[in-house]
Amino acid sequence: MLCPRCAANQSDDVKFCTSCGANLQAVRDALAGKEPENFNWNDTWLAAMFRSGEIAEQRKLEMERRLGITPEVKRYNEIKAGVITSSAGIAVAIFLHIFMKGIAATVDPDAAEIITRIWVAGLIPFFVGIALIINGLVVSKKQAEIMERELQRANKLEGHTSDANPAPRSLRPADTNEFIPTPFSVTDQTTRHLTKSEKN
Numbered sequence: 001m002l003c004p005r006c007a008a009n010q011s012d013d014v015k016f017c018t019s020c021g022a023n024l025q026a027v028r029d030a031l032a033g034k035e036p037e038n039f040n041w042n043d044t045w046l047a048a049m050f051r052s053g054e055i056a057e058q059r060k061l062e063m064e065r066r067l068g069i070t071p072e073v074k075r076y077n078e079i080k081a082g083v084i085t086s087s088a089g090i091a092v093a094i095f096l097h098i099f100m101k102g103i104a105a106t107v108d109p110d111a112a113e114i115i116t117r118i119w120v121a122g123l124i125p126f127f128v129g130i131a132l133i134i135n136g137l138v139v140s141k142k143q144a145e146i147m148e149r150e151l152q153r154a155n156k157l158e159g160h161t162s163d164a165n166p167a168p169r170s171l172r173p174a175d176t177n178e179f180i181p182t183p184f185s186v187t188d189q190t191t192r193h194l195t196k197s198e199k200n
Contacts, residue, residue, distance in 0.1 A: 001028070071144035079136035086129025093122025 001010050004027055008019040015025040064070075097119035104112035 071140070071147045075136050075140040075144050078140055079133055082129045082132030082134075082136060084129070085132060086126045089122050089124065089126030089129055091122070092125060093119045096122055 001012055001024060002008070003010055003017040003020060003022050003024065005022040006017065006020040008017060010017055010024060016022065017024055097116075100115045100118050104115045107115065
């Protein structure tokens with residue numbers, strides 16, 4: 001085959017011209033009347049990256065479902081975190097108030113006025129905790145209700161009731177008081193080889 005760009009003679013099995021680098025496969029396809037392939041954006045690394053994020057999110061939701069972490073459980077955990085955070089904020093505010101009052105007695109009055117107000121820093125975690133509690137009581141409750149409705153609708157479409165869809169199975173807790181006798185002994189047939197060696 002002659003290269004259309006540099007007119008160099010090329011063998012039929014090369015895809016690119018060895019002299020100028022022209023795409024000879026495209027020339028062969030054009031001569032054969034083949035349509036050029038359309039570019040598929042679904043096969044790019046960018047699409048794979050976005051799909052991997054969606055797949056990871058689906059796996060996370062599936063693992064939470066299998067572990068029994070429902071939206072209701074997440075909501076209670078959020079409220080619990082809010083109570084702990086706001087309580088810690090109150091504790092920090094009280095500690096700073098008492099501690100800074102003691103320091104304020106030893107410094108000049110202008111600095112004492114600033115030092116006695118440092119306890120306000122404890123209000124930051126307090127309000128963060130309040131926000132978590134409100135979010136758990138209001139926003140997450142609505143999300144839990146939506147997820148419950150979606151689950152019930154999916155069960156109805158599959159012909160299941162909510163009672164027919166049991167909680168994920170798990171191992172029962174170990175009972176250390178239970179004794180299960182075994183049909184063999186640890187020492188069974190462990191000394192048989194000794195009697196054979198003594199006879200020899």
